[in-house]
Amino acid sequence: xxxxxxxxxxxxxxxxxxxxxxxxxxxxxxxxxxxxxxxxxxxxxxxxxxxxxxxxxxxxxxxxxxxxxxxxxxxxxxxxxxxxxxxxxxxxxxxxxxxxxxxxxxxxxxxxxxxxxxxxxxxxxxxxxxxxxxxxxxxxxxxxxxxxxxxxxxxxxxxxxxxxxxxxxxxxxxxxxxxxxxxxxxxxxxxxxxxxxxxxxxxxxxxxxxxxxxxxxxxxxxxxxxxxxxxxxxxxx
Numbered sequence: 001x002x003x004x005x006x007x008x009x010x011x012x013x014x015x016x017x018x019x020x021x022x023x024x025x026x027x028x029x030x031x032x033x034x035x036x037x038x039x040x041x042x043x044x045x046x047x048x049x050x051x052x053x054x055x056x057x058x059x060x061x062x063x064x065x066x067x068x069x070x071x072x073x074x075x076x077x078x079x080x081x082x083x084x085x086x087x088x089x090x091x092x093x094x095x096x097x098x099x100x101x102x103x104x105x106x107x108x109x110x111x112x113x114x115x116x117x118x119x120x121x122x123x124x125x126x127x128x129x130x131x132x133x134x135x136x137x138x139x140x141x142x143x144x145x146x147x148x149x150x151x152x153x154x155x156x157x158x159x160x161x162x163x164x165x166x167x168x169x170x171x172x173x174x175x176x177x178x179x180x181x182x183x184x185x186x187x188x189x190x191x192x193x194x195x196x197x198x199x200x201x202x203x204x205x206x207x208x209x210x211x212x213x214x215x216x217x218x219x220x221x222x223x224x225x226x227x228x229x230x231x232x233x234x235x236x237x
């Protein structure tokens with residue numbers, strides 16, 4: 001296929017580093033790939049602040065697209081990364097050719113991530129954030145919770161996970177247009193095992209009439225099945 005530009009957006013506790021394996025495969029095939037890290041995470045964890053909201057994450061991606069002067073981008077959001085790609089599509093749709101939600105959350109305007117979570121899960125995470133950081137951040141979950149179980153994969157993931165800015169969970173997404181802003185969009189469902197927080201988003205993708213693909217691996221598909229994921233992304237692009 002003709003070379004494409006992929007921009008990958010990571011999820012909770014992760015950073016751009018988590019896309020390393022998929023990015024290497026796609027670059028070897030001639031595609032352009034970037035994977036920005038959101039403010040306060042990964043190599044930008046020194047910027048942790050109580051002022052980081054979901055709008056900060058949206059602006060991170062919008063400004064990345066603008067300063068790289070990207071056009072016709074395949075914008076891929078994993079997990080929590082589905083929220084900022086929705087926000088970016090609302091602001092700079094002219095730079096985006098396609099949206100791909102990889103086991104990813106999607107919010108409508110005025111919604112927060114915690115408003116979609118089961119109440120027991122939201123309450124537990126809020127209590128944990130308060131206990132460990134005074135409400136500043138949520139400490140990482142074990143890699144196993146993302147379906148990462150092979151020792152070499154756990155060794156790659158767990159040392160790199162960093163606390164996540166808590167206000168991004170409780171601040172609302174502000175959209176002018178419906179989710180996806182009429183751009184072509186696909187949803188990829190990770191099925192083995194399924195990730196409980198993504199169930200609502202999968203249901204929304206079906207209701208929106210988006211094509212839904214499945215990949216038989218855990219939530220962190222970019223780590224556990226990079227070859228299969230790269231093949232699927234290339235097909236959808």
